[in-house]
Amino acid sequence: xxxxxxxxxxxxxxxxxxxxxxxxxxxxxxxxxxxxxxxxxxxxxxxxxxxxxxxxxxxxxxxxxxxxxxxxxxxxxxxxxxxxxxxxxxxxxxxxxxxxxxxxxxxxxxxxxxxxxxxxxxxxxxxxxxxxxxxxxxxxxxxxxxxxxxxxxxxxxxxxxxxxx
Numbered sequence: 235x236x237x238x239x240x241x242x243x244x245x246x247x248x249x250x251x252x253x254x255x256x257x258x259x260x261x262x263x264x265x266x267x268x269x270x271x272x273x274x275x276x277x278x279x280x281x282x283x284x285x286x287x288x289x290x291x292x293x294x295x296x297x298x299x300x301x302x303x304x305x306x307x308x309x310x311x312x313x314x315x316x317x318x319x320x321x322x323x324x325x326x327x328x329x330x331x332x333x334x335x336x337x338x339x340x341x342x343x344x345x346x347x348x349x350x351x352x353x354x355x356x357x358x359x360x361x362x363x364x365x366x367x368x369x370x371x372x373x374x375x376x377x378x379x380x381x382x383x384x385x386x387x388x389x390x391x392x393x394x395x396x397x398x399x
Contacts, residue, residue: 252271253270253302275319279334280327282320294308326347326349
């Protein structure tokens with residue numbers, strides 16, 4: 235087991251426990267819930283293999299599904315993010331960047347990182363709440379859930395990014 239795999243496993247465990255024990259209990263205005271584990275999918279480096287990031291994202295989603303009783307919703311949504319993340323990351327980094335570069339605000343800048351994180355979080359929340367609702371009968375609550383959770387998640391991700399080395 236390499237050091238990188240061990241660090242990734244510890245990060246995986248931290249986000250799973252934080253979401254299950256703390257963030258799942260927070261629900262603002264009965265619609266906004268922080269989904270901070272999406273940050274795990276944002277942290278994959280540029281040269282990380284696509285199949286490995288898909289497996290890690292699927293495992294994270296499956297673990298979150300077990301803790302939150304949302305069968306398959308988080309695993310599908312996070313696997314989709316894991317499939318899109320490498321291609322989206324290429325849009326925000328310079329072409330001559332290092333092969334093992336990680337997406338962080340200190341490397342690509344706060345503006346680009348915020349845009350990158352916003353796209354990922356909005357796509358995740360849109361997928362997650364669309365599958366969870368499975369109909370658009372109460373579309374106002376659906377939009378409030380997507381918007382509120384995306385804003386709350388983005389604030390937490392940017393806060394974590396500001397304290398990350």
